[in-house]
Amino acid sequence: MGQNSKELTKIEEILLLSIWRLKDDAYGVKIRQHVSDIIQKDFSYGHLYDALSQLEKKEYVSKKLGDQNPNKRGRRQKIYSVSKLGIEALEKAREVNEVIWKDIPKLGFSTEGSNE
């Protein structure tokens, strides 16, 4: 699809980074639990797959069949990984983050949840 000039949304950023961290473990259940931990809120499957499909559309993630044993229904997992484009987008996000947070002192509130 080519260059997407829009920025990553916060949840997309979190999602991509989670996928990156989880590496070979980056499939549905694991991703959802990981993200839920991070944002300290229950991240629903609906939300997960919706966001994943958007990322797929922008070609920031790709899927491949995992090597794990097939589950009860005989299907293997679909493992997600961040694509090159995805990495670029992440770097951009990091840049922006560093710029806007640069030299800001601790603001005294506990940061709760994600901006969604």
Place this chain on the structure above:
Amino acid sequence: MSDINPPKILYYLVNLFSRSEVTDRILDDFEEEYEQIFYEKGKKSADSWYRKQAIKSIPRFIKFSIYWGIVMLKNYFKLTVRNFLRNPVHSAINVGGLALALAICIIILLFVQNEYSYDNFHTNADRIYRIININEKNSQTFSGTPAPLAPLLKANFEQIENYVRIGKGVGMLKVGDREFFEERLFIADNSIFDVFSFKMLFGDSKTALSDKNSIVVSATMAKKYFGDSEALGKTLTLDGKDQFKVTGVFEDIQKNSHIHFDFLTSFERCKNLNRWGNWNYYTYLLFDAQTSPMDFKNQMLAWAEETGINGGKMYNNMNFQELKKIHFEYDRNNLEPSINEIYLDVFMAVAFVVLIIACINFMNLSTAKSAHRAKEVGLRKVSGAFRNQIMFQFLGESVILAFISNLLAIGLTLLFVPVFNTITEKTLTLNIFDPKLLIGLLILGLFTGLVSGSYPAFILSSYKPTKVLKGRFSTKNFSSFRNILVVFQFSASISLIISTLLINSQLEFMQKKNLGINKENVINISLPKNDLINKLELLKTEFMKLNSVTNASAHTYKPGDATRMHGIYWDSKTKDDVQSMFIHFVDKDFISTMQIDMLEGGERLKEFSGNNSEYAYILNEAAVDALGWESAINNRFSAMGKDTPGYVLGVMKNFNFRSLHHEMAPLVFLVADKWMNNISLRISSDNLPETINEIKSKWDELSGGQDFKYSFMDEGFDKLYKAEKISGDIGSIFTIFSIIIACMGLFGLASYTAEQRTKEIGIRKTLGASIYKILGLLFNEIFLLVIIANVIAWPVAYYFASEWLTNFAFKVEINILLFVYSAFLVFLFAIISVAYRVFEVAKANPIDALKYE
């Protein structure tokens, strides 16, 4: 592990809301996590988590589906447009053909709906019946009744809630110094506004016609006579003598009514109020809710026998006609043309056929196109497209195209409706927001789209991709099916052509047939009802002084006009022997003016001098037969019971005084100088307008400038066939359209076939075949198809044609030439449709053809 059973809820939800590829993954994820929780916290926690998570996910799933649904739609649109543009001609033909057929269907449906809606605006419609009499010999009906009948019935039967009698009439109405001749000035009982739902705009419907000097006028007429000022209370003068007060203004009667009138006066004015011999009037009965006409008839017959009432046999032949059926049942006393329900069925059938043809076309062309794209399909499958995706794409494409056709169809319909209205003299309107219409189109669009898309969708998407790519995908499977469709289309078209040609030839026959009366070159002038009537001889003499006028005669009814029946009386008549015949009142010059042939007694006419104490009659052969007389001359005879005694002066040869639907009926001329309403002049002139002007000047001179209302007699006759003529016109239109659509289909198919066989043609050419040989080959196939179509169509057309012709007592022979002609016509069209494309291909360079892939 086996008793892990998550609640089923998610299964259904997910299947409902998410796309197939993702469904599996989601279910798997849910299951895995469910297991986790199950082992950690037990079944209860697991179930509760499962349910919560499922419900939580729903909104997103929905959004997800919708989003992707829209993306897919956009994709389909893009692809559809791209495919459309690749073959603009084919696609246009496809969509256009379907749209055209749909438009035709919609118009026909509107028409049929309109016809069935006649007289349905009366609240009491289901309980109103018109009294008709059935002629036992030929089961034809006559709707005239004597005036005293209705009151008598009402007095003796409780089941009759109310009755209305209506009598036709004409007259000259004058307001101030403006006078007009009005043709729809009827008499009616005051109950007309109770029984029927004609709306009274001003005035009291309960009393409007209770006075003998009251008149009610229609809204248009109120405007005509009184302009914008109020009509109530004003005075109109009838025929120069009687004054009438306007007691009501009623809404113009809507088009879908079997009866129309502009003025009503009280039925009490009826000159034959108490006469049983005069059957001029329409009687409508309003039955109570429990009575059926069958019951009533039995009761009535029983009563008639018991009381030994006069004219007992009359009740035997009496029947009660449903109000809503009047429009469909032909009756010679009817004011307005009826339409045989059969026509409506035929039109619907034709619409259906045309639609099927178009749908078949649509399917044909879609299929042909998609076979062409088999390669595309193969490629996509190899590159990972799911079967579903391909299927949906084909389906989506055809559904979209079908819906575009729908839109186009609405546009076409709006365009055509005014033209159609002009032809059929109706005012049909298309209500685009009619839910029935929208739903119907929706269903049709979906149906056509799905059916035509399904063939390629299912067939193609199931083929193994390798097979398709390698080109072993053969189109032979399709071609026999397509050929069948083509044959069907052409049979339908041929049948339509034959039928239309036949209808038209019957029409021509009816117009040209020698009726036994010379209707050409006769001008008919309406006489106003004033003292002009006493100057008839003077008028006639004066007119004859003009060079262009050869004969003049006065009479009551215009020939071809509705005529009346009376209770006939003759010398040997017995009480039960009731005869009804058609009567004209004519003067002694009528026979010669109309050039009617006399069988016997012609010479005596010349010597005839009017003598009011005795009347002279001329009967036609059919009348003499009906009476069972061997000789007729000088027999005692009376047309109207005791009132008009006389003798038979002569017998005339049968001539068609009614439309050719009917067999020859008994006709009686009462020769007198009374009751004349019209003067007819036979003219012989080279300059028609000039002659008319001459006559008009003479008229002005003689009548003192009264309304010059004239018409041509042959036009009067033509009007009898108005219904047929309209049907013929409609039929022609349908035929043309169905041929267009069939040819469109053939054109598209031929193009496709030619393209497919380019390679084959290329090879043939290289092997030395000439262009003509190739052309011949292709044409042969078409020839065969058309022949088969003819074989099917001829018997079908013949059957329907002969059925239709049974409507007419006088009809044409079914001419075999018509069939041949139609076949040839269709073949010609087929060739033309195909020729262009085929010729192109045949001419092409064989090398290019061989390279073509």
